[in-house]
Amino acid sequence: MTGLPQDHERSPSVAALAVQVNELRRDLKALKAKVDAVTRKQHEQAVVLNDMAELRRQVEKIFDLVTEEDESSRPWFWLTMPEREREEKVSELTDWVETVLRAQYPDYLADQIRPCWPNHLEARWELSWLYQLWSAAYLGTRSGLKDAADWHDRWSPGVFRRLSHVMARCERACQRRRRGGIEEPRRVAR
Numbered sequence: 001m002t003g004l005p006q007d008h009e010r011s012p013s014v015a016a017l018a019v020q021v022n023e024l025r026r027d028l029k030a031l032k033a034k035v036d037a038v039t040r041k042q043h044e045q046a047v048v049l050n051d052m053a054e055l056r057r058q059v060e061k062i063f064d065l066v067t068e069e070d071e072s073s074r075p076w077f078w079l080t081m082p083e084r085e086r087e088e089k090v091s092e093l094t095d096w097v098e099t100v101l102r103a104q105y106p107d108y109l110a111d112q113i114r115p116c117w118p119n120h121l122e123a124r125w126e127l128s129w130l131y132q133l134w135s136a137a138y139l140g141t142r143s144g145l146k147d148a149a150d151w152h153d154r155w156s157p158g159v160f161r162r163l164s165h166v167m168a169r170c171e172r173a174c175q176r177r178r179r180g181g182i183e184e185p186r187r188v189a190r
């Protein structure tokens with residue numbers, strides 16, 4: 001308060017200053033409460049955003065699983081398959097028949113499924129779905145014990161039985177033809 005006299009006249013009294021300080025303190029307190037509320041809100045929003053991101057990740061994961069499962073559960077349709085895909089599928093099927101099926105179930109296959117099976121259309125159709133079911137039972141993400149049991153008890157015996165009839169009529173000439181080939185098989189004389 002060392003100012004000029006007129007300043008001194010305009011200077012508020014100590015009591016007035018005290019009132020102002022008190023008001024400022026109250027404003028500050030209200031402001032702090034607002035800042036706290038905003039901070040709390042932001043924290044809540046961050047949690048919600050985080051939850052949403054997690055939910056989205058889970059939904060995408062489920063969607064991937066579902067589409068993957070859909071794709072693998074569709075039977076191979078040889079009639080409209082592009083040639084390149086057909087070659088790949090025959091090769092994949094041959095790998096399974098010769099390295100898994102023939103190695104693990106030698107007696108089941110014995111004479112029923114001869115090495116010339118790719119020359120027989122019946123064998124391609126039958127073994128392809130049998131292979132897909134086997135893959136689903138043993139490699140599928142949602143398969144259970146019953147799927148493995150069904151494969152052995154319900155699905156594979158019929159295929160082996162039917163193909164044994166097909167192979168019984170198979171000629172020697174057929175067995176000399178290219179194995180695992182993708183050529184269209186000639187009808188075997190009956």
Ligand SMILES: [Zn+2]
Pocket residue numbers: 114116117119120167170171174175
């Ligand atoms: Zn044959």
